[in-house]
Amino acid sequence: xxxxxxxxxxxxxxxxxxxxxxxxxxxxxxxxxxxxxxxxxxxxxxxxxxxxxxxxxxxxxxxxxxxxxxxxxxxxxxxxxxxxxxxxxxxxxxxxxxxxxxxxxxxxxxxxxxxxxxxxxxxxxxxxxxxxxxxxxxxxxxxxxxxxxxxxxxxxxxxxxxxxxxxxxxxxxxxxxxxxxxxxxxxxxxxxxxxxxxxxxxxxxxxxxxxxxxxxxxxxxxxxxxxxxxxxxxxxxxxxxxxxxxxxxxxxxxxxxxxxxxxxxxxxxxxxxxxxxxxxxxxxxxxxxxxxxxxxxxxxxxxxxxxxxxxxxxxxxxxxxxxxxx
Numbered sequence: 001x002x003x004x005x006x007x008x009x010x011x012x013x014x015x016x017x018x019x020x021x022x023x024x025x026x027x028x029x030x031x032x033x034x035x036x037x038x039x040x041x042x043x044x045x046x047x048x049x050x051x052x053x054x055x056x057x058x059x060x061x062x063x064x065x066x067x068x069x070x071x072x073x074x075x076x077x078x079x080x081x082x083x084x085x086x087x088x089x090x091x092x093x094x095x096x097x098x099x100x101x102x103x104x105x106x107x108x109x110x111x112x113x114x115x116x117x118x119x120x121x122x123x124x125x126x127x128x129x130x131x132x133x134x135x136x137x138x139x140x141x142x143x144x145x146x147x148x149x150x151x152x153x154x155x156x157x158x159x160x161x162x163x164x165x166x167x168x169x170x171x172x173x174x175x176x177x178x179x180x181x182x183x184x185x186x187x188x189x190x191x192x193x194x195x196x197x198x199x200x201x202x203x204x205x206x207x208x209x210x211x212x213x214x215x216x217x218x219x220x221x222x223x224x225x226x227x228x229x230x231x232x233x234x235x236x237x238x239x240x241x242x243x244x245x246x247x248x249x250x251x252x253x254x255x256x257x258x259x260x261x262x263x264x265x266x267x268x269x270x271x272x273x274x275x276x277x278x279x280x281x282x283x284x285x286x287x288x289x290x291x292x293x294x295x296x297x298x299x300x301x302x303x304x305x306x307x308x309x310x311x312x313x314x315x316x317x318x319x320x321x322x323x324x325x326x
Contacts, residue, residue: 006303009088010127013080017132020076024136027069032143034062035277043270081128088120092306098314109196114189115309119302126299134292137285144282151275152267155258180232181298185305187225194221254279 010017037059041052093116096104104112148156198205198214205214258275261267267275 006127006131006299009123010084012087013084013128016076016080017128020073020080020128021132021135023069023073023076024133025139027066027073028136028140028143030062030066030069031140031281032147032278034059034066035147035274035281037062038277039270039273042273043268077128077132081124084128085121085124088124089116092116092120092309095310095312095314099312100314103312108189108193111189111193112309113192113196114185115305118188119185119305123299123302123306126295126302130292130295130299134289137289141282141285141289144278144285148275148278148282151271151278152258152261155254155261155275158254158257180228180235181301184225184228184232185301187221187228191218191221191225194218 007014037055041055041059096112096116145156194217198218205211255276258267258272262269262272
């Protein structure tokens with residue numbers, strides 16, 4: 001995907017998106033600090049009662065701060081997604097209004113309507129959510145791995161070994177998702193186009209008593225779109241359990257090996273707790289980043305269709321489009 005072309009659509013909101021990314025980075029840093037506090041609370045048996053209560057209160061306060069940051073991030077990114085969606089719809093509509101009639105005669109209206117509704121919504125969500133969160137999630141995963149290496153390099157070395165396995169799964173699934181996502185988009189556009197065509201010709205359909213025929217046509221198209229959707233859903237549904245199993249199996253192996261190192265004195269209790277908490281912390285960013293590949297493939301198809309439309313020269317003199325909020 002051409003990242004520069006994609007980010008062009010989000011340019012009016014780069015300030016807000018940078019704020020969201022910064023808050024995510026802060027949240028990631030605070031989250032990486034939690035296992036150290038929890039391990040200290042669980043392992044320091046010499047800590048007095050008041051000190052333990054103060055440490056417990058600190059941990060709860062940190063968790064509350066993380067929750068608050070997540071709320072703010074969700075609120076801001078959701079607002080950007082809605083504003084970006086509105087701008088994309090207006091921009092596409094404005095451009096379509098000024099394209100020559102020959103373009104509209106050569107393209108089905110259903111395809112155009114699908115682009116203005118379903119596809120731009122997918123693109124706005126990708127820009128304001130998935131793309132912005134990629135860097136903070138990656139840094140969280142990297143930070144957890146680095147801290148695990150500081151605790152026990154031998155155990156931590158097992159974690160990167162799993163990365164090629166994840167990559168292989170994503171590569172195989174991503175190839176299927178990319179083509180399937182384009183088929184889904186086309187099928188959804190066909191449904192909209194057929195519905196619009198039937199409504200426009202409703203008087204003629206009634207005159208010739210073709211309601212049943214048209215209903216069967218529409219049902220067939222809806223079933224086709226649903227079938228493709230179900231295939232896409234099945235792939236996404238299988239992705240999380242497979243990755244979850246891989247992560248779970250790795251966690252069990254880590255517990256087994258770390259318990260042996262604890263018995264031989266190569267790890268103390270605090271280090272073991274911190275290591276396992278960082279390993280558990282690693283599962284969330286890895287799971288979310290695993291979905292990133294499939295979402296990127298879907299966004300590529302949408303971006304290609306968007307650029308195919310926006311790249312057409314309007315009738316008459318060229319026009320410059322802008323966000324309503326610029």
